[in-house]
Amino acid sequence: MDPINEMAETLKLLGDKTRLTIMVLLKERALCVCDIVELLETSQPNASQHLRKLKAARLLNETRKGQWIYYSLNIEDKPHIQMILGHLPSLKENMDQLKNDCD
């Protein structure tokens, strides 16, 4: 696919508040779905649907740890995405609210 098309697809994917927030959260560290649900204050299926799209575009890695599935960024080789995320302030503070009984 031509580079403009490819970039447009990527930007469309990140051009959603929920998905972009997920990406910003994952800048800090890997999170399981229940963490993300808690932080976004959304439903579990909604979070899962967005995670699926991000994973389909190879923007996320997925690793199972027991009953939890952790998602992390997979953007080593995607400098434009790094730049976009780099320009957004961290959500580290929000992550303190995590009950974090995920283990």
Added chain:
Amino acid sequence: MDPINEMAETLKLLGDKTRLTIMVLLKERALCVCDIVELLETSQPNASQHLRKLKAARLLNETRKGQWIYYSLNIEDKPHIQMILGHLPSLKENMDQLKNDCD
């Protein structure tokens, strides 16, 4: 508006093939609507609609010259947009095809 929301809005705007192509074309130089219509091989109303959205988001400047209206990038103060466009190859070659009887 919070920065994630704002960025998501911008990315959604650029996450469209037609609009992103317009932005890339305007990296080279200002163009009138009929130039853009010719280069995109789309209809005039379609080009105008997309230009309107880009202008509404303050990504474009508009100057009338006689019966033509020229659009140009307005991204001096938008480093993230500069970066995104900077990572896309120029469409200079395509612009040679312009009949350019616009004057």
Added chain:
DNA sequence: CACTTATATAATCAATTGATTATATTATTA
């Protein structure tokens, strides 16, 4: 194995979006 917890998937639906068609506006020119 039954029960619970974590997550995914499928179906549905309302809202948004991009393109088209038709019409209006504005400037130029004969």
Added chain:
DNA sequence: TAATAATATAATCAATTGATTATATAAGTG
């Protein structure tokens, strides 16, 4: 001033999208 060229706007419509609801799968636990 009538005709034309460039552009904008409005209305319509099909396609896409994001959220929700319901259900399925998979892993841990008593």
